[in-house]
Amino acid sequence: MSVEETLNPLFKKIQELKPQFIQRLADAVAIKSVSGDETLRPEVVKMGYFLKSELEKLGAYDIQMKDLGIQPPPVDNPKLNLPPVVLSRIGNDPAKKTVLIYGHYDVQPAGIEDGWDTEPFELVVKEDEDKLVGRGSTDDKGPVMGWLNVLQAHKELGLELPVNIITCFEGMEESGSIGLDDLIAQEAETYFKGVDAVCISDNYWLGTKKPVLTYGLRGCNYYQIIINGPGADLHSGIFGGVIHEPMTDLVNVLSKLVDVNGNILIPGVNEMVAKVTPEESKLYDDIDFDVTELNLASGSDTAIYQSKKEILMHRWRFPSLSIHGVEGAFSGAGAKTVIPAKVSGKFSIRTVPDMDSAKLDKLVLDFVNAEFAKLNSKNTIHAELIHDGDYWVSDPFNESFTAASKATELVWGVKPDLTREGGSIPISLTFEKQLKTSVLLLPMGRGNDGAHSINEKVNISNYIEGTKTLGAYLHYFGASQK
Amino acid sequence: MSVEETLNPLFKKIQELKPQFIQRLADAVAIKSVSGDETLRPEVVKMGYFLKSELEKLGAYDIQMKDLGIQPPPVDNPKLNLPPVVLSRIGNDPAKKTVLIYGHYDVQPAGIEDGWDTEPFELVVKEDEDKLVGRGSTDDKGPVMGWLNVLQAHKELGLELPVNIITCFEGMEESGSIGLDDLIAQEAETYFKGVDAVCISDNYWLGTKKPVLTYGLRGCNYYQIIINGPGADLHSGIFGGVIHEPMTDLVNVLSKLVDVNGNILIPGVNEMVAKVTPEESKLYDDIDFDVTELNLASGSDTAIYQSKKEILMHRWRFPSLSIHGVEGAFSGAGAKTVIPAKVSGKFSIRTVPDMDSAKLDKLVLDFVNAEFAKLNSKNTIHAELIHDGDYWVSDPFNESFTAASKATELVWGVKPDLTREGGSIPISLTFEKQLKTSVLLLPMGRGNDGAHSINEKVNISNYIEGTKTLGAYLHYFGASQK
Ligand SMILES: [Zn+2]
Ligand SMILES: [Zn+2]
Ligand SMILES: [Zn+2]
Ligand SMILES: [Zn+2]
Incomplete structure (x- = not known):
């Protein structure tokens, strides 16, 4: 039978x-x-x-x-x-x-x-x-x-x-x-x-x-950049302008990681990504998908790419870097005039073949530390991997x-x-x-x-x-x- | 008597x-x-x-x-x-x-x-x-x-x-x-x-x-930059790399406002500040203060200036810009892989003679909008004054x-x-x-x-x-x- x-x-x-x-x-x-x-x-x-x-x-x-x-x-x-x-x-x-x-x-x-x-x-x-x-x-x-x-x-x-x-x-x-x-x-x-x-x-x-x-x-390597300044949260009226502020340092470093079109700016990362072969490229041709589905799913018209192949490749086989948020800063509604003493910026990189996870960590952390060093801030930095999954x-x-x-x-x-x-x-x-x-x-x-x-x-x-x-x-x- | x-x-x-x-x-x-x-x-x-x-x-x-x-x-x-x-x-x-x-x-x-x-x-x-x-x-x-x-x-x-x-x-x-x-x-x-x-x-x-x-x-003008992207918070695994992310845009714009040494980078702002006269300068000579008191108060060694006069002038008679935090992004402990849909960056400027509050607002909001426009993001921005006090x-x-x-x-x-x-x-x-x-x-x-x-x-x-x-x-x- x-x-x-x-x-x-x-x-x-x-x-x-x-x-x-x-x-x-x-x-x-x-x-x-x-x-x-x-x-x-x-x-x-x-x-x-x-x-x-x-x-x-x-x-x-x-x-x-x-x-x-x-x-x-x-x-x-x-x-x-x-x-x-x-x-x-x-x-x-x-x-x-x-x-x-x-x-x-x-x-x-x-x-x-x-x-x-x-x-x-x-x-x-x-x-x-x-x-x-x-x-x-x-x-x-x-x-x-x-x-x-x-x-x-x-x-x-x-x-x-x-x-x-x-x-x-x-x-x-x-x-x-x-x-x-x-x-x-x-x-x-x-x-x-x-x-x-x-x-x-x-x-x-x-x-x-x-x-x-x-x-x-895709895999996911999740990082945080902790910037430590004053001993406690301070009043921006009293301390604004006279001390190095952790949030200023943090937004500076975070702004160096990825551009507005999602390109990862950390040197060496994109070089690890497997090249697209003609065979692989062909696999995308028949897939039922287009940009309107992405827009429907995101509830917006904020797609970086318009073609099916570019969208799917960037979702599936290219890495991406997202900044998820900041811990330790003012995050409520309204207007609080605090200078946060210790802030932690969270971001993750979605990984793909043939990225080496340990090598990626080193590239990311070295880059973050080097960008922070360029600032010449008296605050201190500790950047680390929180978790990874291949x-x-x-x-x-x-x-x-x-x-x-x-x-x-x-x-x-x-x-x-x-x-x-x-x-x-x-x-x-x-x-x-x-x-x-x-x-x-x-x-x-x-x-x-x-x-x-x-x-x-x-x-x-x-x-x-x-x-x-x-x-x-x-x-x-x-x-x-x- | x-x-x-x-x-x-x-x-x-x-x-x-x-x-x-x-x-x-x-x-x-x-x-x-x-x-x-x-x-x-x-x-x-x-x-x-x-x-x-x-x-x-x-x-x-x-x-x-x-x-x-x-x-x-x-x-x-x-x-x-x-x-x-x-x-x-x-x-x-x-x-x-x-x-x-x-x-x-x-x-x-x-x-x-x-x-x-x-x-x-x-x-x-x-x-x-x-x-x-x-x-x-x-x-x-x-x-x-x-x-x-x-x-x-x-x-x-x-x-x-x-x-x-x-x-x-x-x-x-x-x-x-x-x-x-x-x-x-x-x-x-x-x-x-x-x-x-x-x-x-x-x-x-x-x-x-x-x-x-x-x-x-000093006075205080408090601003927020709201960046609006997708219709709801999204999963960075699925949407990372294919849509414009509000947090990426926000850290970019925030990084343009002030340098690590507290210098306000918005053109026209510093030009409004009254010049220091020799008479005023003399007033600072007798005041009992030094950098160790600042360090004690901040609980750190993060002072931008070392001299009494520079510290006090930057606290009292020069403007400052502090970034207080971000509303709408992930702000908890741990590692959440969200792409926040709508984020609001909060910052304030401490004002001094002879800054004109309305003129300052225009300089700040025009600059923020112009910097965002340069990014060419498909997200939308709304920058506004939350409150001011002279x-x-x-x-x-x-x-x-x-x-x-x-x-x-x-x-x-x-x-x-x-x-x-x-x-x-x-x-x-x-x-x-x-x-x-x-x-x-x-x-x-x-x-x-x-x-x-x-x-x-x-x-x-x-x-x-x-x-x-x-x-x-x-x-x-x-x-x-x-
Ligand atoms: Zn009181
Ligand atoms: Zn009080
Ligand atoms: Zn499940
Ligand atoms: Zn589930």
Whole structure:
């Protein structure tokens, strides 16, 4: 029987179970599993146990609720426990491949007072608008429920799974995935032994019409420049004009980093970037995107580039430098005449192949220190890296991507665009390095879902067709050469 | 009888009443009259009525608790009443001169968690360190109690006051003196009719050893540069490198305003400043000050100038430009990868003779707009003046200053330094203009009292000798030619 013949009844069953699948998502959304709010930690834990109970019903075994210990500072409650990582297995046939599926069951904070049209933790079904609205509907409860839906459809059909599955569902993704790197390293040769591919469904289509597969992410090196002057904040009436002011020094140094068109001015940085080959350039030709989508997404007409290729290349394969803000200066409304004593300018650089992270740090910090030295200020500077995460690029034509491409084409009737993303999903790189296997990003939702924003939604069609796509991916991957 | 003969028993009485005077200050400090904290507004009002009750006991009459109405927005409570201004008279002899004494009974916020060594609203008497520690001890409850002390000493001695006194004690000074300008204008020809001099005791010695009289203040024009980009804050991973970022534009423009040595770079500004005459230059020679005092006060070694004259001139008679901060950008601890959508850079210019405030505004705003235009950013700018207050300079040799100089010399045994201040006390100019009379700034506390800071104190000696100085000033001024 061909894969397509197997998938036919599976798709029918998924369609038939649609009301139950929507109810499953509604049950999940109702749990306020906000990892960034300590007072809601019991809800996050509850959400972990909801998954455990669902997985049990669906035939998973060897379920381990991995305790990651106490959450490190800064925390209000010094004894706050991290939510468990839900590991489980479905199938253990040595003849089959093994796919590790990753997702997160925590969500961003949300309150109706933020401007939501409806209660964020009540899933609202809008059949006429093809929408399911609620916090986590697309990030990342929708995709996680998608995997459970796939298991249920197989179970009800009595259809054997084409691969062994290992789940790795975490509850701290929105708060830095604390502890997960260590867990992956620790389980690489034990629970995760023998994994053939990792599939992550925690990102989005580029736009709203065409499905994509994602094969690259930029990295991010985050820096701060601390300038220290007087012993305490001073009154600008008394001290203005007679002492070196940290804010003056800081805006001077920050103004040297990047020009208004986004060009990084730190010598040596752009030289590290891989040259665009004609082959790579061609990859951009077919992608469905244009500047109006960027303007729609940014809510403005502030695009630096007008052509699709320039926009996508600068988002995906060129570095960028953003100044995020200043800590320690006056930041409130109104007019305060303070001279801030100690200010910290925060900026980050999005990194791409073939930038060397350590070399970048040296270039950045040396440049900042040299520019500050030129000022001849009596204030002192300390510039440092706060955190970094490497870029990730995969081969978009390997077996896992090929299976995902076939699955997408079968479900959506169109070949997916091969995209990269400007942001980071650091765990992708961790899985790739620790499990020495390929990672695939297979998104369910659309580019306008509003993850992290108000009125977060997933389209009903994306939720249902996305469930089919996840199922089809497993079958195509299972059928490919082991 | 000479003035000195009259003052001899007055000073003795003041010395004798020292314990009661300290208790009066302790009672005042215990009232948490923080005008900037709406929840403490009843305490501010209570402090106003404390003064009313004290004034009544000390023989004041025609006491009017002037209602300034509802506090204008921004406020949490839209019906928040402003605290009353306490007007009263002591004496009404047409043969005597009339002195208006101004002070404020509100204080800056304070909490032990800010780093105070003791409870800020409990006056701590440290006899061995010659200190009275508590919020408001020097700013401005100490001086206001000083005036009450003078009244009490006269009353207990049965000594006639040498002048008629009008009090004007407000409760909103630390929050912009809302409503006071209007009240002064309104009462100029009524309650305040016939005032011969205004005496304000709400500032400090330049240093810690030598008393001063203050004859000049800088003005302050406060500006903001608002740069507007995307419709909402964006993720720098997704939008970094493809849109014009408001923070990049802002640091560029801010870096053009002032150099690291405090030189204002806006063309035309320095040209408006009055030239230093040889006579003026000489005035600085005798003043007791050096760079070590500046370093001590700033808690650092960040002085731009090393010579006394350069430091004082740049503090008092040259303009300065300080960048206070940025509203709308990331300002917390840690590392947030946001692209702020709308940022507002705040800066102010301290003004001096003969700068024209309106001309300055035009120079500043035109320059900011021109520098932004050069960037060719697609973001938009709006630069504006938030508020302004003119500089003030008096004749330091008029009758009121001469009386204060004699009083100071008698009490402290040394001629006071004639100083200016870098900061503003906008009400000085209002009194001068509205009452068409001279204004004197006669400080009680020292330069290191820590007004607005933690562990605010007034020296016991300054509180007691300062009370004597206020009393002596009234007698010398009363004895001078009407
Ligand atoms: Zn997510
Ligand atoms: Zn998320
Ligand atoms: Zn004051
Ligand atoms: Zn004050």
